[in-house]
Amino acid sequence: MKTQAHISYQDNTMHVEKVSVAAMAKDIPTPFYCYSYTAIKENYLAYQQAFAEQDTLICYAVKANSNQAILSLLASLGAGADVVSEGEIRRALQAGVPANKIVFSGVAKTRKEIAYALSHNIFQFNVESEPELQLISELASAQNLTACISIRVNPNVCANTHAKITTGKSENKFGIPITKARSVYHFAASLPGIKVQGVDVHIGSQLTDLAPFEQAFNKVAEFVDTLEEDGHDISIIDIGGGLGIDYAEDDTPPNKDAYAKLAKKCLGHLNCKIVVEPGRSIVGNTGILVSSVVYVKKGEERQFLIIDAGMNDLIRPSMYDAYHQITPVIRNTNETALYDVVGPVCETGDTFSKNRELPVLQSDDLVAILSCGAYGSVMSSTYNTRLFAPEIMVKDEQYSVIRSRQSYQDVIEQDVIPPWW
Numbered sequence: 001m002k003t004q005a006h007i008s009y010q011d012n013t014m015h016v017e018k019v020s021v022a023a024m025a026k027d028i029p030t031p032f033y034c035y036s037y038t039a040i041k042e043n044y045l046a047y048q049q050a051f052a053e054q055d056t057l058i059c060y061a062v063k064a065n066s067n068q069a070i071l072s073l074l075a076s077l078g079a080g081a082d083v084v085s086e087g088e089i090r091r092a093l094q095a096g097v098p099a100n101k102i103v104f105s106g107v108a109k110t111r112k113e114i115a116y117a118l119s120h121n122i123f124q125f126n127v128e129s130e131p132e133l134q135l136i137s138e139l140a141s142a143q144n145l146t147a148c149i150s151i152r153v154n155p156n157v158c159a160n161t162h163a164k165i166t167t168g169k170s171e172n173k174f175g176i177p178i179t180k181a182r183s184v185y186h187f188a189a190s191l192p193g194i195k196v197q198g199v200d201v202h203i204g205s206q207l208t209d210l211a212p213f214e215q216a217f218n219k220v221a222e223f224v225d226t227l228e229e230d231g232h233d234i235s236i237i238d239i240g241g242g243l244g245i246d247y248a249e250d251d252t253p254p255n256k257d258a259y260a261k262l263a264k265k266c267l268g269h270l271n272c273k274i275v276v277e278p279g280r281s282i283v284g285n286t287g288i289l290v291s292s293v294v295y296v297k298k299g300e301e302r303q304f305l306i307i308d309a310g311m312n313d314l315i316r317p318s319m320y321d322a323y324h325q326i327t328p329v330i331r332n333t334n335e336t337a338l339y340d341v342v343g344p345v346c347e348t349g350d351t352f353s354k355n356r357e358l359p360v361l362q363s364d365d366l367v368a369i370l371s372c373g374a375y376g377s378v379m380s381s382t383y384n385t386r387l388f389a390p391e392i393m394v395k396d397e398q399y400s401v402i403r404s405r406q407s408y409q410d411v412i413e414q415d416v417i418p419p420w421w
């Protein structure tokens, strides 16, 4: 098994930093998420270091994991935020991210959300369509405000990642085709309440190879030259996020230094400030989902390891056939068996892995699903009236619950029977 930084075995028991996962599970019923403070901090600092030679603003993509503790840790290190909703703006501000480090992405920014962002004077709107541009102009000029914008261009580049998280192909809903964007910049420059400051691109998530970034960055560089010739003053290039992480033992995604060097090679001559929006590569490999075996069930062809975490807690395997390493929290045998690791939800898709060779396990044993720090907890639901898994943060030998488990009553009370029943 390939362990993650600050997640290791000590005396055959998995530890996050210096805390035994088995000890935590005595205190906090499974399933729960558990993150390493130090790993998050180191990943952020590695970005800072990688981009140190370039004028860069690192805007953490809040959607990857929006817990206030994580946002506040990143804010304390100087991070900005890439947000996609009013809710995420509120989360970022509340965690201490200054408005002048917030970039607002997303294809469906509503009137209310734009007004909210304008009222806080955020750093930049990443505009994804002409009607959005017009609405921002209308709302900003009505209040004598200026919205600083970049237009998200769609370069029609294949990101070589899962189709559901590819965003830079022409059939995707994101951005404005780069071939059409020149006229949209011309239009933007004519609008009241709009200051054109940059160009934005984001071609997808979990990219494991730098070549698609290179294609996209080169297209953007050429486009920025055209815009400058047209008289626009482009001072920002937002290169989005998307750098992949290792999920499987033999994955070798590019590192942050190589990625930063590539940005410099393709875009450095333009003397613009670089905005980068990493999500997964900051938090993905800093967290695990801890679960208990409920039953081991022998079928006709298969053996099912039924655990107490489900697709409602971690949807990535069901949604993208994503691979996550699964490993016992306590290593006490060399004997292995093949298991389909499944959850309790009443769907066949509630499967974490098929025919996975694991050490022999039995009821009540603890397992950890690795690489769950990004797009884990944030994508969870209460489907089957299961409670959201709590989140724990560990630093050194201390740990704290950073999102507590609701009660069933909290969940049920949200429903209202009409008074006219």
Ligand SMILES: Cc1ncc(COP(=O)(O)O)c(C=O)c1O
Residues within 6 Å of the ligand: 061, 064, 082, 105, 106, 202, 204, 205, 206, 240, 241, 242, 243, 277, 278, 279, 280, 281, 374
């Ligand atoms: C606009 C934008 N920026 C940044 C990100 C963060 O991506 P990742 O978590 O892959 O770094 C995303 C998600 O793919 C996104 O849609």
Ligand SMILES: N[C@@H](CCCC[NH3+])C(=O)O
Residues within 6 Å of the ligand: 063, 165, 205, 206, 316, 320, 374, 375
């Ligand atoms: N939810 C996706 C990533 C989406 C990125 C959002 N733009 C995942 O789990 O891999």
